[in-house]
Amino acid sequence: MQCHRGLTAVELLVVIALLAIIASLAVHSFSGLLQRWRVRQSLEAMHSAIFLARSEAIKRSGRVALQRIVGSEHCQAQAGTRDWSCGWQVCVHEVGQQLCAQSAPVLQRFEAPPGLQVLRSSTGEGIRFDRWGMPTAGFSFSLTPEGKTLDDAAAKGLCASRGGRVRVVNDPPCALRS
Numbered sequence: 082m083q084c085h086r087g088l089t090a091v092e093l094l095v096v097i098a099l100l101a102i103i104a105s106l107a108v109h110s111f112s113g114l115l116q117r118w119r120v121r122q123s124l125e126a127m128h129s130a131i132f133l134a135r136s137e138a139i140k141r142s143g144r145v146a147l148q149r150i151v152g153s154e155h156c157q158a159q160a161g162t163r164d165w166s167c168g169w170q171v172c173v174h175e176v177g178q179q180l181c182a183q184s185a186p187v188l189q190r191f192e193a194p195p196g197l198q199v200l201r202s203s204t205g206e207g208i209r210f211d212r213w214g215m216p217t218a219g220f221s222f223s224l225t226p227e228g229k230t231l232d233d234a235a236a237k238g239l240c241a242s243r244g245g246r247v248r249v250v251n252d253p254p255c256a257l258r259s
Contacts, residue, residue, distance in 0.1 A: 116226040117235040119194045124224055124237050124249060126191045127169065127199075131247055133189055134171045138210035145188075146174050146181055148207035155195045165199040165222065168192035180207045196227045219243045 088096075130147055138145040149165040151157075156167035170190040172181035181187075193199055202221040209217045225236040231252075238250040 113235065116196070116229070119197050120224045120226065120235050120237050123191075123193050123197055123199065124239060127222065127224075127239055128247060128249070130169060130171050130189055130191060131241060134208075134210050135214035135245065137171065137173070137188055138212065139214040141173060143210065143212040144174055144176060145171065146179075146207040146209045147171055148181055149201075150190070150192065151206075156193070163201045163204050165201055166193055166197060174209075179209065198225050198227050198229075199223075200225075215245045216241055216243065 134145050134147045148170055150168040150170055152167060168191050170181075171188045172185045173188065174181040174185055200223050202223075208220055211217060219240075219242045221238060221240040223231060223236065223238050225231060225233060229236065236251075238252070239247065240250060241247045
């Protein structure tokens with residue numbers, strides 16, 4: 082009598098079906114983790130850009146702005162809206178100008194990942210910094226996964242006061258304080 086070792090086709094199909102079920106459950110739980118990671122990554126990049134803009138404004142006696150990117154590879158935002166979902170850049174503007182020209186030097190650029198909604202509390206293409214490194218007005222941002230609300234666990238907010246204090250909040254929108 083011969084002894085055969087190995088799996089039958091039925092046993093193999095059962096194992097593959099079980100693995101598929103487990104993988105589908107894991108993917109669903111990982112999607113929330115990926116959304117939180119994208120929000121956190123973008124929040125840290127914005128925080129970093131604000132600090133860069135502040136230090137460069139001190140170094141250059143003002144003339145530095147944090148501006149939204151209107152268009153990128155995966156994103157097209159409408160002009161004059163609060164939508165910063167394409168990303169942002171720190172750039173140098175000319176004396177007397179509010180924002181950076183197309184040909185202005187860009188010190189840092191960050192394109193937001195797809196699937197992320199970044200909204201500024203007020204409309205505007207950019208935020209200027211004075212010669213002391215302070216923003217000309219307080220501002221705030223809310224970052225949420227696309228299609229989610231501010232009540233979502235992944236939603237975060239970034240607030241900056243006129244005095245320059247920057248803080249991250251878990252319940253956007255945040256109240257602007259001086």
